[in-house]
Amino acid sequence: MAPPSSNSSDGGEQCIVNDQMGPFTVLYTLVFIISVPGNLLSVWIFIRSRRVKRSLSVYLLNLLLSDLLLLLALPFKILKDGGAAPWSLKVFHCQASAVTLYISLYASIAFLAFIITDCYLQDCTSLCSMRLQEHVQEQRFLSCSSLKKGISLHWHALTVVLCTALFLNASFSVLLSSFLALRRLLGNKDPLLRADSRRAAVSVTAVALAYIVGFVPYHVVRAPYTLTQTKVITECSVRRKLFLGKEATLLLSILHLCFDPLIFYYLHEPFRQTLRNMMPCWRKKRSEEEGKAAEEETAEGKAAVEQDLQSTLI
Structure with a gap:
């Protein structure tokens, strides 16, 4: 069966790529429900924890703030993808909350890179304005890129390129720092520090793997998907597959909301101590x-x- 399509206002055929969002809506909702308690608990623990003037503490706190910003933007995406949002809210998501979502996502990437790099450096030193009134034809399935025309669409593509460059730089830092940290930790022959070295190596490996699994697949798909938004790729079946791939890998990236509280626990001693004192x-x-x-x-x-x-x- 051919993919659904409708006639656009200029008489051309319109390719609808976002008409199969039901499963994603359910999964995004589950991620939101699971991640809210952990992140709110993290906020409360950070407030009660003693203040530590270390760069790692600052990075962890900023990672938490970016997670909270992402949590605020996620319900708008759920409503829009689920078809429960009115037209004005769909446009609001495309022009505001979706931007907030991606800003939060890349902030998380940057701070996770800072955290991993900071852990390596510590091991080395111590070893241890929204246009809602714009006249846009109402559609059942709204693709956010359809609201962008001319310079706006080119700016969107440039933003994707710049964010990808940020991701590549952060990834290089993560991989290099993780490799050097693991080599140093696993090469430690001091029997008194061997247990601490193994524990630190496990922490570094876990954070690096979470970074790779969470963010690499999305960026592999994001670049070719952007070509469909800028009309470089016009084949409808390809556009639909790339859109579904983008949504699936974006969901994988947003899953870090559920696991970041574990990073706070394992990497921040005041956080860990405060949580233990509560139990x-x-x-x-x-x-x-x-x-x-x-x-x-x-x-x-x-x-x-x-x-x-x-x-x-x-």
């Missing part, structure tokens, strides 16, 4: 450890006193 089981365990340490210290003190008395008697 009764951790508080009980900590009290038992402190009590045991106090008993051992008292026993050692008594033994030392007895030894001094014996020395004095002799």
